[in-house]
Amino acid sequence: MASILLVDDSVSMREMVSFTLKEAGHNVIEAEDGVQALDVVQNNAFNLVITDVNMPQMDGITLTGKLRQIDSYKFTPILILTTETSDARKQEGKAAGATGWIEKPFDPDHLLSTVDRVL
Amino acid sequence: MEIDINLSQFHDIFFEESFEGIEVMESELLALSPGTTDKEIINTIFRAAHSIKGSAGTFGFSEISDFTHKIETVLDNMRNDELEITQQLISVLLSAVDALNNILISGKEGKPHDPTLVENVSTQLEEISSNTTTELTSREAVTAHRHKQTEDTDDNPEQRWRIGFFPHEKLFYTGNDPLRLIRELQTLGEFAIKAELDNVPEFDDLDVHNCYLGWRIQIQGQITREQIEEVFAWVEGDCRLEIRKEMERRSTKDRRNEPDHPGRRKNDAEHRSIRVSTDKIDHLLNLVGELVITQSILNRACSDQDIESSEKLLDCLEQLERNTRDLQEQTMSIRMLPVDNVFQRIPRIVHDLSIAQGKQVSLEFSGEATELDKTVLEKIGDPLVHLVRNALDHGIETPVTRASKGKPEQGMIKINASHEGGYVVLRISDDGSGINPDKLLATAIEKNLVAESEELSEMQKQNLIFLPGLSTAAEVSDISGRGVGMDVVKRNISDLGGTVDIWSEQGVGSTFTIRLPLTLAILDGQIVRVGNQIFIIPLHSIRETVMFNDKETNTVAAKAELYKYRDEYIPVTRLHELFNIEPETGNDHPGLLVVFDIGDKHVGILVDDVIGQQQIVIKSLENNYKSVPGLAGATVLGDGSVALILDVLSLTCQSANLLNTG
Incomplete structure (x- = not known):
């Protein structure tokens, strides 16, 4: 069981990802955008961060960069949720320090197998 | 780890969120002014679209994600300064948001959306983005690559x-x-x-x-x-x-011993439906039709056999017959779609028209699940829309007028589909002003469509509405007058083997009743004989067959022969007179009267004998010879001979005309 921070502004995606991860026995905490996520990581430790890219307030790539500047998050796996269409975004994400990505659309099985890759 | 998660539990929340996203897109688009350089608005719209796309794909709504992708591509070009923000561009995007809303509503209700609406906007979006340099990789291409x-x-x-x-x-x-x-x-x-x-x-x-x-x-x-x-x-x-x-x-032997690699298998669920061209289905249907004929020939050939010696053969034959019928029913059902597909076009039309005309209308559907042959369904859309437009344009009054007549301000249009006999019946009714039969008659006389001397019943006057060339320029509004008159509506419906009737009462409203055959290809036929000729009558139209008694007939007003059938008098057509055949019917052989339901009335056709029933495959006369009034087509019988199929409706009309002019 791992502690996972899930950051996405879409309620439906958050519900689905969170439900799936919880079914697999993980502990999930949700945040609606980058700003909220940075707030949450102050008081919680996570084994994995999963973040959407396009979000209001602070996007997922900026969040990734900011997390990497926090000592306790230097080596934490960070996965970005992205669409296949944004190859450039993946590279931006990597440059900011993301571990990898999960391409939308994805099904619960794919989500879990990708999460298993980094846990 | 294998976990079975049913994604449909998130559908409600997905739709709710997407409709919110659409609201955001719409209001931000309206806030966008041409020539602006404010990227934040475009970013907000982009985010909403992107979010819908991502979730839609994940929850399996590929149509929604594909379409949103096209919107997103244009938005991406806008924020990269590759597209100038013009009023026209904003309008296209607004209509794209409308279309997206439409697909979402259909998706939520689990119905297929109207493809024409979406295709139109899609083309516009694609044209816009094809003029720019960068284009997002299309989702399809990526998927194709993965399949490869x-x-x-x-x-x-x-x-x-x-x-x-x-x-x-x-x-x-x-x-x-x-x-x-x-x-x-x-x-x-x-x-x-x-x-x-x-x-x-x-x-x-x-x-x-x-x-x-x-x-x-x-x-x-x-x-x-x-x-x-x-x-x-x-x-x-x-x-x-x-x-x-x-x-x-x-x-290869070695390889076979290797276990299969797990994972990376496409989900079987994705293949639950496939697209097949209608040509293939029609070809299949045709083959099944031939099979049905062969079955009949086989049945007949075997009925001559000695039963005891061929008991097994008969068993097999019975089984084959059952299988053939099942196969035929299944094949037919491939082509059947719910009428809802057509009904879906209507709410938007009613919505837009009622606003444009300042009328209040409530729209009510029933029997949406009734199924119709795809070809019939495709062709019934335009006539149906025309009738609804008419109801709104000419039927429903403005709220003020309605109030002054003591009616509720909100008018009502009801559309109902149901099975009646072997037909699917669509009823379009409104509670509007109804049709003035005398006004119709006056117009018809004025246009020389009807002789002034002619005396017409109320019903006949109302049916004048279907005469070609009746609608006048003055009556044509920009709404229902699109160059399609009621005569075209009627012709389209007749082409499908259907009928359309009108009932109207001034001040109360009108009802149009469209009767359509379930299918166009195969029907159960009653074989009848007149003299030495064999004819087929569609079984579903027959009410019953009674012994004919010459004494019960009356000739009324030298126009029509009426027969006392139970408590009513019904018009009778003597088939042998109509087709000029030497009949057997005489004093020693009175003949049989086949009685039909036509609407709520009955008519009778006199034949010599009723022989048996058989499934028949309709072969068009028009394609092979020419259209003959009174005949719906021809078919091949069990013994291989050809018989003509009677078109009861036109037959009785024809008979009436014959008697009228004779």
Whole structure:
């Protein structure tokens, strides 16, 4: 069981990802955008961060960069949720320090197998 | 870990969220002014679209995500300054949002959406983005690429790969762990690995956060380069990676012993429905039709056999008959679709028209699940829409007028579909002003469509509305007057083998009743004989067959022969007179009267004998000869002979005309 921070502004995606991860026995905490996520990581430790890219307030790539500047998050796996269409975004994400990505659309099985890759 | 999660539990929330997204898109688009450079508005719209696209794909609504992708591409071009923001562009995007809303509503209700609406906007969006330099990779292309990969794996021969994997020192800072990548690679096939320790520094210089190791890996199996690259996709640029292939073929026998690779299989659920061209289905239907005929011929041939000696044969034949019928029903059902497909077009039309005309209308549907042949369904859409437009345009009054007549301000249009006999019946009724029969008559006389001297019943006057050339320029408004008159509506429906009737009462409203055959290809037929000729009558139209008694007939007003049938008098058509056949009917052989339901009335056709029933495949007379009034087509009988199929409705009309003029 791992502690996972899930950051996405879409309620439906958050519900689905969170439900799936919880079914697999993980502990999930949700945040609606980058700003909220940075707030949450102050008081919680996570084994994995999963973040959407396009979000209001602070996007997922900026969040990734900011997390990497926090000592306790230097080596934490960070996965970005992205669409296949944004190859450039993946590279931006990597440059900011993301571990990898999960391409939308994805099904619960794919989500879990990708999460298993980094846990 | 295998976990079974039903995604449909998130559908409600997805739709709710998407409708919110649509509201955002719409209001932000309206706030967008031409020529603006404010990127924040465009970003907000883009985010909403992007979010809908991503979720839609995940929850399996590929149509929604594909369409949103097109909107997103245009928005992306806008925020990259590749598209100038013009009023026209904003309008196109607004109509795209409308279309998206439409697909979402259909998706939510689990119905297919109207493709024409979406296609139109799609084309516009594609045109806009094709004029710019960058284009987002289309989702379809990526998916296709993935499929290809999967296929490659299936056909691929055994291959041996040599991989050199040398991570950069700072690999751990991306959260990646080489051990996990190697473990994943191991799942692909037979695996051997050797670590390279050359770069490990002296102990004192060792930084535990750095990666100093490299690996040489040999892996063998049905593995493609793409599969290997996919394992290392996340560390591309963070390592030195060498992938070399060594071809080595093993015998097929060996390969068969290898277990299949788990995973990477496409979900079977995705293949639950397939697209098939209607040509193929029609061809299949035609073949089944031929099979039905062969079955009949076989039945007849075997009925002459000695039963005891061929009991088994008869058993088989019975079974074959059942199977043939099942096969035929199933084949027919492929072409059947719910009428709802057509009804869906109507709410928007009513909505837009009622606003344009300042009328209040409530729209009510019933029997949406009633199924109709696809061809019939496709062709009934326009007539139906025309009738609804008419109801709104000419029928429903403005709220003020309605109030002054003591009616509720909100008018009502009801559309109902149901099965009646062998027909599907569509009723379009409104509670509007109704049709003024005398006004219709006056117009018809004025246009020389009806002689002034002619005396018409109320019903006949109302039916004048279907006469070609009746509608006048003055009556044509920009709404219902689109160059399609009621005569075209009637003709379209007749072409489908259907009928349309009108009932109207001034001040109360009008009802149009469309009767359509379930299918156009096969029907149950009653075989009848007149003299030495065999005819087929569609079974579903027959009410009953009674012995004919000449004494019960009356000739009324020298116009029509009426027969006392139960408590009413019904018009009678003597088939032998109509087709000029020498009949057997006489004093010693009174003949049989076949009685039909036509609407709520009955008519009778006099024949010599009723022989039997048979499924018949309708072969068009028009295609092979020419259209003959009173005949719906021809068919091949069980004994291989050809018989004509009677078209009861036109037959009785024709008979009435014959008597009228004679």
